[in-house]
Amino acid sequence: MHILANKNVLLENLNIVQKSIPLKTTISTIKGILIIVKGEELIMVGNNLEMSIKAISNDIQIFKEGEVVLPVEFIEILKQAPDENIEIKISEDDFRTEIISGQANFILYGMNPEDFPLVGFEKNTDRERIDYSAQELKNMLKKITFAVSQDDSKPSFKGVLFEIDEDNNIFFIASDTYRLAHLKTTLNNKDLQPLRMLIPGKSLNEIMKIIDDSHDTVECTFTGSDIVFYYRQFIIYSRLMENRFPNLNNIFPSTCATKIKINTRLLEKAVSRASLLAGGYNHMISLQITEDALEIYSGSEVGRMNEKLPLSAKEGDDLPEIMLNVRYFSDPLRVIDDEYVEIEFNGAYGPCIFNYQETMENGLLNYRYLVLPIKIDKKDL
Amino acid sequence: MNKRLINNDILLCDLDAFFASVEQLDNPELKGRPVVVGGDPDSRGVVSTCSYEARQYGVRSAMPMKKALGLCPGAIVLPVNMTRYKEVSEQVIEIFGRFTPDIEQVSIDEAYLAVRAGTGLETARKIRFAVREELGLPLSIGVSINKLLAKIACSLAKPDGIRALYPEDVEKVLWPLPVRFLPGAGPVTERKLNAFGIKTVGELASFPLEALKSIAGSAAAAAELKEYASGRDSRKLELNAGRKSISEEITFSQDIHEKDYILTVLFDLASEVGYRLRSKGLKARTVGLKLKFPDLSIKTRSLTLPEATASDEKIFKSVVDLFTRCCGNPPWRLVGIRASGLERERQLSLIPGGDPGEEKITPVLDMLRQRYGRDAVFRGRRLLLLRKNDFKRN
Numbered sequence: 172m173h174i175l176a177n178k179n180v181l182l183e184n185l186n187i188v189q190k191s192i193p194l195k196t197t198i199s200t201i202k203g204i205l206i207i208v209k210g211e212e213l214i215m216v217g218n219n220l221e222m223s224i225k226a227i228s229n230d231i232q233i234f235k236e237g238e239v240v241l242p243v244e245f246i247e248i249l250k251q252a253p254d255e256n257i258e259i260k261i262s263e264d265d266f267r268t269e270i271i272s273g274q275a276n277f278i279l280y281g282m283n284p285e286d287f288p289l290v291g292f293e294k295n296t297d298r299e300r301i302d303y304s305a306q307e308l309k310n311m312l313k314k315i316t317f318a319v320s321q322d323d324s325k326p327s328f329k330g331v332l333f334e335i336d337e338d339n340n341i342f343f344i345a346s347d348t349y350r351l352a353h354l355k356t357t358l359n360n361k362d363l364q365p366l367r368m369l370i371p372g373k374s375l376n377e378i379m380k381i382i383d384d385s386h387d388t389v390e391c392t393f394t395g396s397d398i399v400f401y402y403r404q405f406i407i408y409s410r411l412m413e414n415r416f417p418n419l420n421n422i423f424p425s426t427c428a429t430k431i432k433i434n435t436r437l438l439e440k441a442v443s444r445a446s447l448l449a450g451g452y453n454h455m456i457s458l459q460i461t462e463d464a465l466e467i468y469s470g471s472e473v474g475r476m477n478e479k480l481p482l483s484a485k486e487g488d489d490l491p492e493i494m495l496n497v498r499y500f501s502d503p504l505r506v507i508d509d510e511y512v513e514i515e516f517n518g519a520y521g522p523c524i525f526n527y528q529e530t531m532e533n534g535l536l537n538y539r540y541l542v543l544p545i546k547i548d549k550k551d552l
Numbered sequence: 553m554n555k556r557l558i559n560n561d562i563l564l565c566d567l568d569a570f571f572a573s574v575e576q577l578d579n580p581e582l583k584g585r586p587v588v589v590g591g592d593p594d595s596r597g598v599v600s601t602c603s604y605e606a607r608q609y610g611v612r613s614a615m616p617m618k619k620a621l622g623l624c625p626g627a628i629v630l631p632v633n634m635t636r637y638k639e640v641s642e643q644v645i646e647i648f649g650r651f652t653p654d655i656e657q658v659s660i661d662e663a664y665l666a667v668r669a670g671t672g673l674e675t676a677r678k679i680r681f682a683v684r685e686e687l688g689l690p691l692s693i694g695v696s697i698n699k700l701l702a703k704i705a706c707s708l709a710k711p712d713g714i715r716a717l718y719p720e721d722v723e724k725v726l727w728p729l730p731v732r733f734l735p736g737a738g739p740v741t742e743r744k745l746n747a748f749g750i751k752t753v754g755e756l757a758s759f760p761l762e763a764l765k766s767i768a769g770s771a772a773a774a775a776e777l778k779e780y781a782s783g784r785d786s787r788k789l790e791l792n793a794g795r796k797s798i799s800e801e802i803t804f805s806q807d808i809h810e811k812d813y814i815l816t817v818l819f820d821l822a823s824e825v826g827y828r829l830r831s832k833g834l835k836a837r838t839v840g841l842k843l844k845f846p847d848l849s850i851k852t853r854s855l856t857l858p859e860a861t862a863s864d865e866k867i868f869k870s871v872v873d874l875f876t877r878c879c880g881n882p883p884w885r886l887v888g889i890r891a892s893g894l895e896r897e898r899q900l901s902l903i904p905g906g907d908p909g910e911e912k913i914t915p916v917l918d919m920l921r922q923r924y925g926r927d928a929v930f931r932g933r934r935l936l937l938l939r940k941n942d943f944k945r946n
Contacts, residue, residue: 349902452895545898
């Protein structure tokens with residue numbers, strides 16, 4: 172293999188591929204980047220065994236085809252290379268790789284590409300497929316992925332449940348057991364088989380970072396064991412998780428004790444101020460709803476605050492006092508793009524629910540977010 | 553450690569026959585009569601505390617209730633009413649708090665206080681007067697400059713007295729005492745020391761350190777004994793600044809080699825810590841394990857849980873995890889569990905996190921325990937401890 176390339180062209184792709192290179196692993200080949208030069212293309216692949224990213228570059232001068240696995244140091248070498256032009260030469264028998272940029276010469280000890288676990292990136296007609304615009308997919312994912320659990324002791328909650336029902340409704344659901352984000356859309360243009368699959372939250376988080384707010388298409392194709400996203404020059408593969416996500420379909424109560432409508436940005440900012448003094452491991456704030464106002468309190472060892480916000484509508488009872496984790500309460504506010512938000516309460520210990528709707532290219536997006544409060548255990552003996 | 557504690561007088565305040573005294577206080581007709589608090593004599597209960605009137609008949613703590621009644625047939629037997637004792641104990645601590653903020657509560661009826669140097673005896677008198685006037689309880693106080701001498705002074709002051717024991721009195725007062733007065737000299741060590749002709753503290757103080765090593769088991773243990781015998785003690789007060797942690801530990805009278813036995817003790821300690829957390833409505837984020845070896849070296853390890861807990865099971869699992877990772881080499885001299893990162897609030901969950909069985913049974917067990925005492929109901933595993941019955945709680 173022998174090529175000449177612009178370093179920024181390579182880095183643009185490497186920065187994305189890098190997201191799928193494992194930081195810690197005992198398998199030496201996957202600690203590197205698979206590089207394939209074939210025809211007109213230079214292909215780079217990373218794989219952390221849960222997620223694999225393939226990137227294709229075209230603006231490359233190719234003298235000779237070939238394959239190699241290069242250690243991750245390759246990325247930093249390119250970043251610090253003195254010249255825009257990078258020449259890469261590989262000895263086919265021992266994978267020694269020479270990298271030349273200006274007056275700087277590097278030799279990297281490459282590894283055998285045959286040892287690299289390559290996943291199936293090929294487009295395949297027997298796979299189910301849904302297309303979204305990048306903007307649309309990003310918008311949906313950012314409403315869901317923050318609710319995914321980070322706790323290793325709850326493996327099923329580290330994924331996002333993706334579900335298609337008989338009526339072609341599509342659901343994205345994520346929960347860390349303390350709160351739950353629930354998104355429903357409809358897909359009119361295609362008949363899909365009903366299915367339920369659990370996608371690793373981490374993979375979706377990376378997808379969300381890779382795609383931008385453009386109208387470029389993201390093709391999502393899937394089978395029972397994996398999901399693959401095609402986006403520009405990138406192909407992102409993710410393994411699916413064993414689906415042990417519990418059935419939480421009936422988690423939303425049909426009635427509520429208190430319902431308010433309030434200015435979203437006003438509430439978001441006030442809650443952010445309250446978070447400055449939210450105390451304890453649970454970063455607790457408390458809310459109280461009277462006839463025409465929502466009052467927020469927080470306090471810790473260093474001080475306390477309160478703030479009163481006007482309600483634009485209220486139905487049902489006053490709410491004496493509810494305690495909530497400030498992060499769980501403020502997360503949904505950041506992703507609700509509407510002047511007003513509707514929030515339901517069910518007493519001090521019942522769930523608190525955010526309702527929000529938005530029009531998408533394919534129809535209506537229904538978003539519901541549920542958070543459970545914090546209970547103070549009274550001295551019980 | 554608090555700087556103020558350097559050059560202080562140390563007081564050890566010990567409520568005399570505390571449980572029995574509270575009962576006599578609440579039921580004045582029991583005054584002057586032999587009162588025995590403890591388990592049911594018909595179900596192999598043991599004496600928890602007995603009044604001084606009962607002690608005259610030879611009744612002692614930890615004695616089977618049946619035997620106690622044999623010695624003192626007229627004894628009035630009462631069940632343990634821990635809630636009431638705790639309440640009174642808190643009132644006593646409140647009185648201590650008026651004289652000094654530096655208090656280490658050792659147990660429900662015992663606390664070390666640090667006061668300004670030179671004011672120990674005078675403060676002790678005031679405290680004893682206040683406790684008697686306001687609560688009607690007898691209190692013994694030992695006054696000195698360190699924990700060891702204060703403790704010994706207190707045992708000499710009992711019942712219902714004050715006694716000072718300063719370093720200059722060590723030769724005259726401490727040395728004639730039998731070695732068992734020293735902490736760290738349990739029955740086993742005492743027997744060994746006696747076998748070498750060491751009966752009094754004075755004899756121990758003059759015994760060569762080298763020779764003591766083989767008796768005490770290690771150089772460190774020998775050195776500690778020598779220090780104590782000379783009336784020296786560098787242990788600091790462990791102040792309870794608010795409630796930052798809850799801990800339980802056991803020093804074994806004999807070093808323990810069996811891992812299984814240690815695990816059983818850990819289960820017992822975990823239930824104790826769990827019970828204390830629950831009775832205060834608290835949960836702990838962090839669980840710590842403490843191990844002490846025969847050379848007196850101490851290992852402590854802790855881990856932070858994803859969710860705060862007050863479950864015996866979860867605390868036990870965490871300490872077993874810690875023990876597996878850092879148990880060191882046997883034998884062990886002490887094991888302890890510490891729960892910290894305490895919180896009262898609980899984030900509700902969509903999925904019940906704990907074991908539903910445990911969550912149902914725990915309040916029932918706690919209630920039984922609170923009403924009928926520690927040994928009213930327990931895991932079969934605890935029988936191993938009761939059978940051995942050779943360890944003392946710190």
